Amino acid sequence: MPRFAANLSMLYTDLPFMDRFEAAARDGFKAVEYLFPYAFPANELSARLKANGLQQVLFNAPPGGDSPETNNTAWEQGARGTASVPGREAEFRYGVQRALEYAAALDCPRIHVMAGLLADDQTREGLRGVYMDNLHWAAVEAAKSGRDILIEPINTRDVPRFFLNRQDHAHDIVEAVGALNLRVQMDLYHVQIVEGDVAMKLRKYLPTGRVGHMQIAGVPQRHEPDIGELNHPYLFSVIDELAAEGHWDGWIGCEYRPRVGTSEGLGWARGLL
Template identity: 55%
Template sequence: MLRFAANVSTMYGEYDFLDRFEAAAQDGFRAVELQFPYDFEASEIARRLDDQGLALVLLNAVPGDLRTGEKGLACLPGRSRECLDGVARALEYAAALATPCIHLMAGLAPAGIPRATLEGLYRENVHAAALLAAQAGVDIMLEPINPIGMPGYFLNTQQQAHDVVQALGLPNVKVQMDLFHCQIVEGDVTRKLRTYLPTGRVGHLQIAGVPDRHEPDTGELAHPYVFSVLDQLGYDGWIGCEYFPAAGTRAGLAWARPYL
C-alpha cells in the first residue's frame, strides 16, 4: 500500500498553520511534510504532531532570505558558512520532531560564474551538510526543480541530482524526486521511476497535478498509472502531496481516499 504525507505548507491553507496537523489527521493522513517551520517553536509543532499521532517525514533547511527571493544557498559563492548554519538549524528541528529527511535547496545560479565552479561548490556544501546530518541519523535530500516555476534554479534534472549523489558516495545523500518537476522538465516519468528507484538513490517522492500544481488527479500526468508503477516497483517510502488544492483541501481529496 502506497503511503502519502500531506504537505501542510501547501495543503490545508484554510487553517492557521498549527491547526493544519489536526485537519490532516482527521482526513486520514498518518504523516505530513512541510517546507519551512522556523517561524514556529519546534516544541509547539512537536505537540501538534504528538496529539494527532502524526510523523513529520521531511522539512527544508533554512534557504537563505526568502523575502529577497533566495531559494537556497548551497551553490552560492561566499555563503557556505551560512548554508551550513541553516543545515544545523534544520537538524535542531529534525531532532525535536523525529524527522528523518532534510531537503537542502541548491539556490539560484548566479550569473557570470561557470557552472563547473558552482558545481564544485555545491558538491562541497552537500558533502559538508551530509556529514553534519549523519551524526544525527538524518538524510540530506537533493531536489531538481523546474526552471519555469523557479527560473535560474541550479538543479533541474534527475540525472544532475543522481550525478551528485553518485559522486559523493555518501549513504545519507539522496534524491527527492518530485514528479511534478520531473514531468515539466523531462517527461517520461514512469521510465525514470523504473530507472532510478532500483538504484536506492531516491529517498522521497512528491506529487502534484501538472501543470497547475493542483490535486494529482488533475492535469496531464496519469497518476493512477504512476501509482501502479510504484506498486510494481515495490516503493515503500513516503509520497509527499506538495500541491495547492484548487477549491479547498477536503473537496479535492477523492483521489486519496483509497489510500487513507
C-alpha cells in the first residue's frame, strides 16, 4: 500500500505545532511534511523527529522575504512564492539557501519551491524564462547535497492567479529545465479540481519518473479522502499497481482539513498506516 505522511500544518491543529509530531507517530504515521519549518530552530525539529521515529519527507522553501523575520511573516501577508516573479531573484535564492540549511538539519530529501502569483499585467508565457532560470539555479544548488527541488501545480480557486496550475505545464517545465533533481509535486486534490481524469494522470506521469511526491485530500472541501468526488481506494490501487511495476516508491502527504478531529477522522487509513 502507499506510504502516507502526516501534514502537520493541517492535521492535529488542536495541538501546539511541536506536539503534533508525537500525535502523528501515535496514530501510526512514519513520516511528516508541513508548509514551513522556519519559525522553529532546526535542532528542535530534528529532536522531535528522532524522538518519535519520524522521517521528514517534504517542506516548502520560504514563500517570500529576504531575512528570517520577513520569511516568517510572508505567508500571512499573502506571499505565495517568488520563483516566477521578475525582480525577486535574490529573494528567491536567499529562500532556497535557507531551505537547504533546514533540509540538511532535518535530513529532508526534497523541498517545494512555490511559483508565485501573476500580476494583472503579466502572462504565464512572459514569466516562463524567469521561472526556468530560477528553477535551474535551485536544482544545481540542491544537487550539491543530493536533494530534489519540487514544483506544484495549484488550482486557482484556492490560490487565485497562481502561476502553475496544470500537470502538463509542470512536466513541460521540468523537461525543459533538464535537471534530474527537479521534479513535480502531484497533489491529487488540485489535479481533480483543475483537470480531472486523475487515474489516467497517474498512469501517464508516474512512469516518467518526474513525480517526486504526491498529496491527497477530499474534493471539493479538502476534508478526509473518504468523502467527495474522488474514489481514493481505487486511486490507491492504481498507485500500488504502478509501484509494483517500479514506477513509484515515494510518499503521499495527507494535506487535508479534518472535519472534526484528526485522530477521529483516520478511519479511511485503517490498515494503511
